[in-house]
Amino acid sequence: MIRLEKVSRSFTVGDQQVAALRDIDLDIAAGDYVSIMGPSGSGKSTLLNLIGLLDRPSSGTYRLDGGDVTDLTDEQQAKVRSEKVGFVFQAFHLVPRLSAAMNIELPLILAGISPAERKTRVAQLLKNYGLTDRADHRPDQLSGGQRQRVAIARATSMHPAVLLADEPTGNLDQATGKEVMNLLEQLVAQQVTLIVVTHDPAIGGRAKRQVRMVDGQITGENKSSVLP
Amino acid sequence: MRLVDVAQFASGSLRGSPTRTLLMMLAMSIGVAAVVVLTALGEGARRYVVDQFSSLGTNLVILLPGRTETAGITPGMLIGQVPREITLDDAEAILRSRAVKRIAPLTIGSATLSRDALNREVVVLGSTSDLLEVRHMSIGIGRFLPAGDIHESTSVCVLGNQIKRELFGNEQAVGQWVRLGDRRFRVIGVLAPQGESMGMRTDELVIVPVASAHQLFNTSGLFRVLIEAKSRDAIEQARHEAEEIMFQRHGGEKDVTVITQDAVLATFDRILTALTLAVAGIAAISLAVAGVLIMNVMLIAVAQRVKEIGLLKALGAPGRQIRALFFAEAALLSAIGSAAGLALGYAGSIIIGQVYPALPVSPPWWAVLAACATALGTGILFSVWPARRAAQLDPVAALAGR
Numbered sequence: 001m002i003r004l005e006k007v008s009r010s011f012t013v014g015d016q017q018v019a020a021l022r023d024i025d026l027d028i029a030a031g032d033y034v035s036i037m038g039p040s041g042s043g044k045s046t047l048l049n050l051i052g053l054l055d056r057p058s059s060g061t062y063r064l065d066g067g068d069v070t071d072l073t074d075e076q077q078a079k080v081r082s083e084k085v086g087f088v089f090q091a092f093h094l095v096p097r098l099s100a101a102m103n104i105e106l107p108l109i110l111a112g113i114s115p116a117e118r119k120t121r122v123a124q125l126l127k128n129y130g131l132t133d134r135a136d137h138r139p140d141q142l143s144g145g146q147r148q149r150v151a152i153a154r155a156t157s158m159h160p161a162v163l164l165a166d167e168p169t170g171n172l173d174q175a176t177g178k179e180v181m182n183l184l185e186q187l188v189a190q191q192v193t194l195i196v197v198t199h200d201p202a203i204g205g206r207a208k209r210q211v212r213m214v215d216g217q218i219t220g221e222n223k224s225s226v227l228p
Numbered sequence: 229m230r231l232v233d234v235a236q237f238a239s240g241s242l243r244g245s246p247t248r249t250l251l252m253m254l255a256m257s258i259g260v261a262a263v264v265v266l267t268a269l270g271e272g273a274r275r276y277v278v279d280q281f282s283s284l285g286t287n288l289v290i291l292l293p294g295r296t297e298t299a300g301i302t303p304g305m306l307i308g309q310v311p312r313e314i315t316l317d318d319a320e321a322i323l324r325s326r327a328v329k330r331i332a333p334l335t336i337g338s339a340t341l342s343r344d345a346l347n348r349e350v351v352v353l354g355s356t357s358d359l360l361e362v363r364h365m366s367i368g369i370g371r372f373l374p375a376g377d378i379h380e381s382t383s384v385c386v387l388g389n390q391i392k393r394e395l396f397g398n399e400q401a402v403g404q405w406v407r408l409g410d411r412r413f414r415v416i417g418v419l420a421p422q423g424e425s426m427g428m429r430t431d432e433l434v435i436v437p438v439a440s441a442h443q444l445f446n447t448s449g450l451f452r453v454l455i456e457a458k459s460r461d462a463i464e465q466a467r468h469e470a471e472e473i474m475f476q477r478h479g480g481e482k483d484v485t486v487i488t489q490d491a492v493l494a495t496f497d498r499i500l501t502a503l504t505l506a507v508a509g510i511a512a513i514s515l516a517v518a519g520v521l522i523m524n525v526m527l528i529a530v531a532q533r534v535k536e537i538g539l540l541k542a543l544g545a546p547g548r549q550i551r552a553l554f555f556a557e558a559a560l561l562s563a564i565g566s567a568a569g570l571a572l573g574y575a576g577s578i579i580i581g582q583v584y585p586a587l588p589v590s591p592p593w594w595a596v597l598a599a600c601a602t603a604l605g606t607g608i609l610f611s612v613w614p615a616r617r618a619a620q621l622d623p624v625a626a627l628a629g630r
Contacts, residue, residue: 081543095539
């Protein structure tokens with residue numbers, strides 16, 4: 001599904017080149033559940049942005065779903081993001097002026113899907129995530145857990161093959177965090193490839209594959225066959 | 229993304245910050261309203277002048293003594309001779325031209341009009357029976373000056389409507405005698421009320437036969453000769469022949485001026501159209517200012533909504549879509565702003581029309597069109613840069629709010 005070969009990414013800070021990722025080789029199969037853990041500054045978010053096509057590698061190649069996506073134009077990148085990738089952020093990133101339902105509908109609107117189709121999909125998503133009675137509430141009228149549920153519903157509205165979560169529980173208390181993780185893990189059962197970036201071992205430890213990063217390099221990998 | 233959705237999304241983000249949106253629309257609408265009102269005023273002034281000239285009569289050529297332009301030194305000027313006056317015979321001679329339909333000689337002066345104890349100062353117009361036709365006047369009661377020999381000084385007069393009311397009230401005026409200066413005149417008619425035209429209130433005039441006026445003011449020269457040409461095409465010929473006749477009668481000297489109503493009208497028309505354009509141009513500057521304001525606010529909006537733009541990109545919106553969204557916002561703002569401005573402008577024009585009923589105030593269609601086009605144009609033009617900026621944001625940095 002995802003294949004990174006010798007991928008590096010460096011930034012220019014002032015007049016210095018800072019390497020955020022160095023020669024990353026990573027293979028992730030469809031339907032995998034992978035967590036990427038490491039201290040802050042280890043490059044795990046940069047890796048996630050690369051996988052999500054929000055960024056480009058400085059060198060190396062990236063193949064997604066069989067196709068080379070290393071050198072796509074902005075427009076092509078956007079199309080791939082729209083069709084194959086869903087994002088869940090630590091800060092939720094809901095549009096404050098839009099209702100929960102409208103936030104969930106946003107990717108469908110951007111993709112130009114017909115209003116009738118949008119309506120049924122949004123209604124289904126609201127139902128799936130227990131948000132039906134919150135549909136018309138704006139984000140500031142929702143709890144943290146509800147907001148993240150809206151964000152997950154939004155991320156899955158286009159039926160992406162890959163779901164990328166960057167510290168999805170970072171702004172939530174433990175109980176709500178667990179609830180959110182459960183929702184994400186249910187998606188794995190539906191053959192969605194889930195990649196979670198976190199520095200919390202309790203969250204990262206839930207994944208079948210756990211990739212550890214330090215200083216822009218993958219330093220180790222655990223495989224656990226049992227979900228806690 | 230569907231067009232309807234683009235519009236909906238843009239209007240949603242406009243509604244998201246109502247104060248900002250209202251202020252921008254206000255700026256836009258004031259600009260458009262300024263163009264509409266100012267051009268309406270300019271156009272009103274133009275039409276006012278045109279109407280005034282038309283009310284003077286149709287196909288008019290006006291003959292006046294003296295020259296308004298110098299043509300070198302004439303022998304007469306060396307001995308201090310003033311331009312020769314136009315006499316009644318001169319006026320009659322002009323009728324020889326085949327292009328001339330009729331003429332009305334004019335002598336003007338002021339005298340005291342009295343009836344019993346009532347008296348007032350009035351403007352006295354000496355003319356002939358043809359004046360009624362030439363000047364498009366209409367008679368209310370009685371009849372106008374009798375036709376006949378233009379040298380005959382009969383003691384009859386026609387009163388303006390207001391003069392009649394002041395002197396006679398509701399009494400019958402026709403047939404009564406009034407005193408004008410040191411002569412007695414019999415009232416034979418009263419003019420219908422007709423208001424003002426070219427600064428002369430016909431309601432406050434007293435009209436007497438031209439020969440009587442000459443005796444009254446002890447003069448023999450005419451103030452003007454109004455010449456009506458047979459048709460519009462004959463105006464130029466009438467002008468030329470009148471000039472020719474006067475040239476011959478005045479011993480080969482060009483000491484009269486002949487102006488045509490059309491020429492004067494065209495000049496005024498040109499001046500006032502230029503004025504209207506200039507005023508519209510000045511008003512359009514306020515539209516440009518509104519455009520700059522829109523750019524400024526859009527730039528702020530881009531800065532404020534960096535995270536939202538980052539999110540839209542993460543959700544799969546390409547740069548051109550984000551550009552389209554910001555364009556749509558600017559276009560919507562300008563469209564609603566100019567609609568409000570049009571309403572405001574028309575309301576303003578109507579109010580001005582109420583306050584100055586004499587002025588036919590109405591914004592010309594070209595100005596309305598230009599104002600709206602300029603508003604939309606500047607709105608969209610000035611949003612190019614902010615929209616580009618939004619579209620080019622790096623999604624990772626934008627999501628982090630940088």
